[in-house]
Amino acid sequence: MTFHSFLIKYGEIGIKGKNRYLFEDALVRQMRHALKDVDGEFNVHKAQGRVYVDCEGEYDYEETVESLKRVFGIVGICPVVKLEDQGFEQLKKDVVAYVDEMYPDKNQTFKVEARRSRKNYPLNSMEMNCDLGEVLLETFPELKVDVHKPDLMIHVEVRDHFIYLYSEIIPGAGGMPVGTNGKAMLLLSGGIDSPVAGYMVSKRGVGLEATYFHAPPYTSERAKEKVVDLARLVSKYSGPIKLNIVNFTDIQLYIYEKCPHEELTIIMRRYMMMIAEHFAKESGCLGLITGESIGQVASQTMQSLAATNEVCTLPVYRPLIGFDKQEIVDVALKIDTYETSILPFEDCCTIFVAKHPVTKPNIERIKKSETHLQEKIDELFDEAIQSVETMIVK
Ligand code: ATP
Ligand code: MG
Numbered sequence: 001m002t003f004h005s006f007l008i009k010y011g012e013i014g015i016k017g018k019n020r021y022l023f024e025d026a027l028v029r030q031m032r033h034a035l036k037d038v039d040g041e042f043n044v045h046k047a048q049g050r051v052y053v054d055c056e057g058e059y060d061y062e063e064t065v066e067s068l069k070r071v072f073g074i075v076g077i078c079p080v081v082k083l084e085d086q087g088f089e090q091l092k093k094d095v096v097a098y099v100d101e102m103y104p105d106k107n108q109t110f111k112v113e114a115r116r117s118r119k120n121y122p123l124n125s126m127e128m129n130c131d132l133g134e135v136l137l138e139t140f141p142e143l144k145v146d147v148h149k150p151d152l153m154i155h156v157e158v159r160d161h162f163i164y165l166y167s168e169i170i171p172g173a174g175g176m177p178v179g180t181n182g183k184a185m186l187l188l189s190g191g192i193d194s195p196v197a198g199y200m201v202s203k204r205g206v207g208l209e210a211t212y213f214h215a216p217p218y219t220s221e222r223a224k225e226k227v228v229d230l231a232r233l234v235s236k237y238s239g240p241i242k243l244n245i246v247n248f249t250d251i252q253l254y255i256y257e258k259c260p261h262e263e264l265t266i267i268m269r270r271y272m273m274m275i276a277e278h279f280a281k282e283s284g285c286l287g288l289i290t291g292e293s294i295g296q297v298a299s300q301t302m303q304s305l306a307a308t309n310e311v312c313t314l315p316v317y318r319p320l321i322g323f324d325k326q327e328i329v330d331v332a333l334k335i336d337t338y339e340t341s342i343l344p345f346e347d348c349c350t351i352f353v354a355k356h357p358v359t360k361p362n363i364e365r366i367k368k369s370e371t372h373l374q375e376k377i378d379e380l381f382d383e384a385i386q387s388v389e390t391m392i393v394k
Pocket of ligand 1: 182185187189190191192193194195211212213214272289290291292296297299300347
């Protein structure tokens with residue numbers, strides 16, 4: 001079957017009223033971006049309260065659908081056959097041929113749902129439903145009508161120049177189009193969790209920036225490449241990500257030298273948050289995002305999270321907070337980051353880990369330990385910020 005167009009269904013909730021056009025414009029923009037590298041020529045446009053992708057000439061159907069499935073804000077993608085209006089008798093034949101090709105198994109219930117945006121068509125919608133239903137029943141005796149819960153809903157839409165035929169709805173990513181809800185700074189590591197966290201916040205319409213802390217020579221170039229790859233995979237959903245790569249080695253060594261080893265991870269995490277927040281504020285991000293989940297590791301107990309949170313002034317979004325590891329893995333598999341995340345490269349946090357990290361850090365005690373850093377930490381903080389290597393990942 002050759003489809004000439006896609007009708008895009010998007011969530012109605014939250015888009016009514018005067019902001020609707022903002023939502024639709026952002027959706028169109030994100031769809032154009034998603035289709036930019038797909039083989040074919042596409043015209044993404046709004047018409048009569050709908051969004052369509054018209055495909056001009058040859059195009060790669062699978063790739064087109066896969067790309068549209070990654071656009072937040074789309075709940076359904078309907079492949080459309082566009083017919084020239086050559087009279088109702090011809091339409092009957094076309095609808096029969098369509099059903100025959102689309103559904104080799106005719107043991108199904110159906111309903112015809114006609115709609116006319118061109119009101120001068122010789123039949124009204126009710127008449128079209130009846131006549132088309134009748135010819136389908138005559139041609140395929142195994143088909144049955146069910147007007148309440150049909151297996152197949154055959155949509156026939158009479159528009160200005162063409163008649164649109166569609167029945168399949170491919171589920172979309174849901175959520176809100178990126179760009180309708182500001183942007184946030186993702187603390188992106190090479191693990192399983194943070195790419196999923198970025199995906200989840202972006203799904204609500206939030207653009208992403210990211211910060212990665214590496215510790216050369218303790219972490220390799222390959223570990224960094226892995227994070228760039230992860231950012232690229234997330235950007236297939238979120239759109240381009242500005243990625244800041246920060247050299248954290250000197251801060252990490254200094255903390256290692258001056259602070260109790262069981263507090264290392266917490267103190268490191270606090271400095272990561274402060275540096276990420278610096279870049280977040282610099283570029284207008286409205287919050288930070290991490291992949292933390294309560295109790296997953298020592299640095300993610302309620303006390304540890306409180307200690308990490310304490311240095312931040314921006315809101316910290318932790319979309320995985322109530323997820324079990326398997327639930328996070330399931331999303332990572334769905335969005336295709338899992339295979340990259342599990343590649344075995346060292347993480348800057350795991351190199352200096354203590355054997356027995358505190359699980360219930362006391363904020364006052366942590367702050368006291370941090371006073372041992374007084375002498376050089378401001379300078380190292382500034383150097384870390386200046387060390388930043390920035391790239392746009394897409
Ligand atoms: P992940 O799978 O996302 O690496 P994790 O289970 O390994 O998470 P932690 O290492 O405690 O957990 O990190 C918690 C969160 O802190 C991460 O989800 C991420 O948001 C942030 N983070 C940790 N290490 C780094 C890093 N090297 N660079 C940037 N952010 C980091
Ligand atoms: Mg990690």
